[in-house]
Amino acid sequence: MKLTSWGRYPVIESEIQAPVTPSELRSRFTAAASIPCIPRGTGRSYGDSALAPHAISSRFLNHITGFDETTGVLRCGAGVTLAELLDLFVPRGWFLYSTPGTKLISVGGAIASDVHGKSHHLEGCFSNNIIELTLMLGDGEIVSCSSETHPELFHATCGGMGLTGVILDATFKLRPIKSAHIRETTFKAHNLDEALTLIEAHEDTTYSVAWIDCLSTGSRLGRSLLMTGEFIEDGRLDLKRGQPLAVPFDMPGFLLNRYTVTAFNTVYYHRVRQDRSEHIIHFDPFFYPLDSIHDWNRIYGKGGFTQYQFVIPKEAGREGMAAILSRIAESGRGSFLAVLKAFGKGNDNYLSFPMEGYTLALDFKIDQGLFPFLAELDHIVLDYGGRLYLSKDVRMSESTFKRGYPQWEAFQEVRHRYGADRVFRSLQSDRLGL
Amino acid sequence: MQKILIIGATSAIAEATARLFAARGDRMHLLARNHERLETMAKDLKIRGAESVTFDAFDVNDFDRHPALLDAASVVMEGIDIALIAHGTLPDQKACEADFLWTLKEVNTNAVGTISLLTDLANRFERKQQGVIAVISSVAGDRGRQSNYVYGAAKAAITVFLQGLRNRLHKSGVKVLTIKPGFVDTPMTADFPKGLLWAQPERIAKDILKAISASRDVVYTPWFWWPVMVLIRSIPEPIFKRLSL
Numbered sequence: 001m002k003l004t005s006w007g008r009y010p011v012i013e014s015e016i017q018a019p020v021t022p023s024e025l026r027s028r029f030t031a032a033a034s035i036p037c038i039p040r041g042t043g044r045s046y047g048d049s050a051l052a053p054h055a056i057s058s059r060f061l062n063h064i065t066g067f068d069e070t071t072g073v074l075r076c077g078a079g080v081t082l083a084e085l086l087d088l089f090v091p092r093g094w095f096l097y098s099t100p101g102t103k104l105i106s107v108g109g110a111i112a113s114d115v116h117g118k119s120h121h122l123e124g125c126f127s128n129n130i131i132e133l134t135l136m137l138g139d140g141e142i143v144s145c146s147s148e149t150h151p152e153l154f155h156a157t158c159g160g161m162g163l164t165g166v167i168l169d170a171t172f173k174l175r176p177i178k179s180a181h182i183r184e185t186t187f188k189a190h191n192l193d194e195a196l197t198l199i200e201a202h203e204d205t206t207y208s209v210a211w212i213d214c215l216s217t218g219s220r221l222g223r224s225l226l227m228t229g230e231f232i233e234d235g236r237l238d239l240k241r242g243q244p245l246a247v248p249f250d251m252p253g254f255l256l257n258r259y260t261v262t263a264f265n266t267v268y269y270h271r272v273r274q275d276r277s278e279h280i281i282h283f284d285p286f287f288y289p290l291d292s293i294h295d296w297n298r299i300y301g302k303g304g305f306t307q308y309q310f311v312i313p314k315e316a317g318r319e320g321m322a323a324i325l326s327r328i329a330e331s332g333r334g335s336f337l338a339v340l341k342a343f344g345k346g347n348d349n350y351l352s353f354p355m356e357g358y359t360l361a362l363d364f365k366i367d368q369g370l371f372p373f374l375a376e377l378d379h380i381v382l383d384y385g386g387r388l389y390l391s392k393d394v395r396m397s398e399s400t401f402k403r404g405y406p407q408w409e410a411f412q413e414v415r416h417r418y419g420a421d422r423v424f425r426s427l428q429s430d431r432l433g434l
Numbered sequence: 435m436q437k438i439l440i441i442g443a444t445s446a447i448a449e450a451t452a453r454l455f456a457a458r459g460d461r462m463h464l465l466a467r468n469h470e471r472l473e474t475m476a477k478d479l480k481i482r483g484a485e486s487v488t489f490d491a492f493d494v495n496d497f498d499r500h501p502a503l504l505d506a507a508s509v510v511m512e513g514i515d516i517a518l519i520a521h522g523t524l525p526d527q528k529a530c531e532a533d534f535l536w537t538l539k540e541v542n543t544n545a546v547g548t549i550s551l552l553t554d555l556a557n558r559f560e561r562k563q564q565g566v567i568a569v570i571s572s573v574a575g576d577r578g579r580q581s582n583y584v585y586g587a588a589k590a591a592i593t594v595f596l597q598g599l600r601n602r603l604h605k606s607g608v609k610v611l612t613i614k615p616g617f618v619d620t621p622m623t624a625d626f627p628k629g630l631l632w633a634q635p636e637r638i639a640k641d642i643l644k645a646i647s648a649s650r651d652v653v654y655t656p657w658f659w660w661p662v663m664v665l666i667r668s669i670p671e672p673i674f675k676r677l678s679l
């Protein structure tokens with residue numbers, strides 16, 4: 001069947017197997033000639049990480065098999081989604097430690113991309129709270145690993161983009177909460193300098209992310225809204241109800257151009273009047289504003305879109321960010337959703353994306369001139385010692401990848417040692433020379 | 435809290451429904467073939483809020499075991515308020531055409547086994563003068579088509595059996611629900627290309643829960659299969675036989 005991921009580019013023909021038990025999955029790998037394949041969760045990665053002619057869907061490995069009410073330690077199958085966990089556990093007073101900007105992803109996908117959220121600067125990635133995970137290797141063997149047992153396999157699997165094996169289940173800690181509501185503070189920054197200063201000033205706040213207008217130039221280059229947040233403790237553990245809106249068809253691609261986006265960004269920025277404003281907001285719109293619009297990826301039209309997310313080290317911060325932002329503003333390539341965040345320290349996972357510094361994520365509609373333009377940006381990012389997020393990528397070159405991820409050889413070595421390199425392959429891994 | 439027996443409990447549709455029961459805090463007993471799946475599912479439902487979950491592994495074709503299994507279910511749960519029958523297989527139509535033994539096996543699983551279970555359950559519920567019997571049949575049982583008439587015939591048998599049973603049990607206050615799903619994206623239909631008409635098991639589960647609560651007799655799910663099947667049933671046989679369906 002036709003298969004694509006969140007960016008809707010590329011679309012490929014793929015055969016998908018969705019095993020209902022680990023034993024059923026094992027028979028695939030013990031068969032004489034096992035065909036290369038890639039594990040897949042809910043397909044919320046933007047590019048080709050979860051695409052291959054043969055895919056293994058975790059959708060039926062979706063059971064919660066353990067929960068300790070006192071410690072918040074949970075064990076569940078890789079196909080369970082973060083949304084399901086929140087529906088079940090928020091009313092009982094538990095939240096996730098690290099959550100990305102959508103809850104519609106699987107636990108397996110959260111591990112394989114080693115996802116980060118608004119709390120990365122204090123709490124690190126999703127893997128930070130994993131106690132143990134179970135992996136099916138390329139020969140059907142099931143191995144448990146953690147930072148203590150088979151640590152190299154654990155560090156290769158977290159952030160390993162499905163290239164070490166199929167994650168079957170994981171045991172991880174949930175965060176205790178006393179309310180489902182958050183005190184959100186919005187700060188207005190008139191330019192990049194102000195934005196970075198504000199981010200630093202609020203680095204003790206648990207959640208922090210900035211929306212940045214990447215089309216403004218000159219003295220307004222990098223004007224942004226910084227949103228910080230902290231759970232309150234008022235005892236309301238309610239879930240947001242209500243049907244999500246939907247984008248029912250593909251919007252014509254031409255509707256998104258520098259004029260419409262500039263108008264949107266200007267309105268969005270000026271909507272906030274004071275330099276600092278505060279209100280209480282439910283966690284759902286705070287963390288997952290886009291989940292309330294189903295299939296919003298359709299606004300980019302049939303040709304699809306991509307997200308360009310890079311990180312540059314802290315030392316390169318202001319200068320690097322200004323250089324890249326100027327280049328984007330100059331190009332006039334619009335992006336509604338440009339998100340700026342400061343990362344805390346990186347971790348020991350070979351291919352984990354975050355490093356201490358600044359990350360920026362921008363959506364671009366795919367058109368003819370886009371990839372050459374992004375290749376130009378790649379050079380600037382690499383020159384400042386940065387790299388691109390694999391989970392969003394659909395086009396970076398092998399050399400861009402290898403320069404940005406100096407531990408790629410150690411990763412390959414582990415993959416080879418566990419016999420994964422010939423079995424688990426995606427369009428992305430082939431492109432990146434893994 | 436309701437006491438619910440689910441047969442073919444590991445089916446994707448049944449499991450999605452069981453999760454809704456769990457969220458209400460119901461008590462459940464599960465029956466299906468695969469022990470590994472039952473065990474995992476029972477743990478999961480418990481964490482999702484079920485009051486208690488027990489299970490037994492069985493093959494629906496072991497007709498002789500049915501009474502003992504139903505006894506055991508009734509004992510562990512201290513009664514049965516709702517029985518949901520969901521097991522099923524999608525026969526390889528071509529294999530059935532070539533070999534009657536295939537057909538026999540499929541009809542046994544999809545119709546005879548269900549009828550055996552229903553015979554016993556009906557008597558239990560009739561004696562107690564209460565309860566709900568909900569069975570998953572299929573739109574495929576509404577009209578025979580060359581591409582899957584063995585499956586269709588088995589489902590048609592169930593549909594008619596349930597009509598009679600509903601008629602018989604009406605005076606005892608026992609509710610009988612026939613559930614007719616259209617195309618559902620489950621392991622049973624893994625090899626089919628999916629299109630617009632396809633529904634997710636969670637959607638079907640919601641409809642089943644609603645139909646049980648509303649004491650419906652027959653439910654098409656999703657709803658649009660009702661007009662679709664009215665149309666398909668209305669095509670005169672001399673024309674229908676020429677169609678490649």
Ligand SMILES: Cc1cc2nc3c(=O)[nH]c(=O)nc-3n(C[C@H](O)[C@H](O)[C@H](O)COP(=O)(O)OP(=O)(O)OC[C@H]3O[C@@H](n4cnc5c(N)ncnc54)[C@H](O)[C@@H]3O)c2cc1C
Nearest residue numbers: 041042043044045100101106108109112115116161162167
């Ligand atoms: C609106 C939106 C906002 C987002 N915000 C953020 C954010 O703030 N931070 C962030 O880090 N990411 C973010 N993402 C990216 C997203 O969190 C990741 O791409 C995540 O990996 C998607 O999970 P998935 O289940 O959809 O996986 P898929 O897209 O299906 O797969 C992603 C990768 O995980 C691997 N994988 C999936 N399941 C398994 C398994 N069982 N075993 C082994 N490997 C597996 C696949 O092989 C693939 O390489 C966002 C995405 C969207 C659409």
Ligand SMILES: NC(=O)c1ccc[n+]([C@@H]2O[C@H](COP(=O)([O-])OP(=O)(O)OC[C@H]3O[C@@H](n4cnc5c(N)ncnc54)[C@H](OP(=O)(O)O)[C@@H]3O)[C@@H](O)[C@H]2O)c1
Nearest residue numbers: 444445446447466467468493494521522572617618620622
């Ligand atoms: N999917 C559709 O499009 C569709 C459409 C209309 C109607 N239906 C009906 O809906 C019901 C549920 O199907 P589904 O789609 O959810 O399929 P499914 O996930 O494949 O489930 C079928 C279940 O039947 C059980 N089963 C099969 N043979 C059995 C046997 N001999 N003894 C005991 N249990 C047996 C299996 O249990 P084990 O795994 O433990 O063996 C399995 O859990 C079926 O009655 C089906 O005919 C489905």
